[in-house]
Amino acid sequence: VPVAYGLHPNSEINFMTKQADDLVRSIAELSPRGGGAAAGATLQEKAKRLLDDILDKLPDLIPVADLEERLGMEDRTPY
Secondary structure, eight states: OGGGGTOOTTHHHHHHHHHHHHHHHHHHHHSOOSSOGGGSOOHHHHHHHHHHHHHHHSOOOOOHHHHHHHHOGGGOOOO
16 A cells, blocks of 8 residues: 555555565465475474464554544544
8 A cells, every 4th residue: 555655656566566575485484395294393383383473573452442432533534
C-alpha cells in the first residue's frame, strides 16, 4: 500500500516483489534439505521453532476498543 504512505504508484511493484522474495525465502528455509530423518528436527519442529521465534518478537496487541472509547468518534481520523 505505497500510495497510503505517499509513494509513487509504481513503487508498489518493488513493494510486492520484496514481499514475494521474503515469502519464497521463508518457504526455502522451511523446506527439508539433504540427509536422513535422523539428521535432526522434523519439518514441523523447524516450522514451530521459527513461528515461536516470530511470535516472541511481535509486540503486544493494541487494545483498539479501549483506544476508540477514550478518543471518541469526533477525534478519530484515518491518520
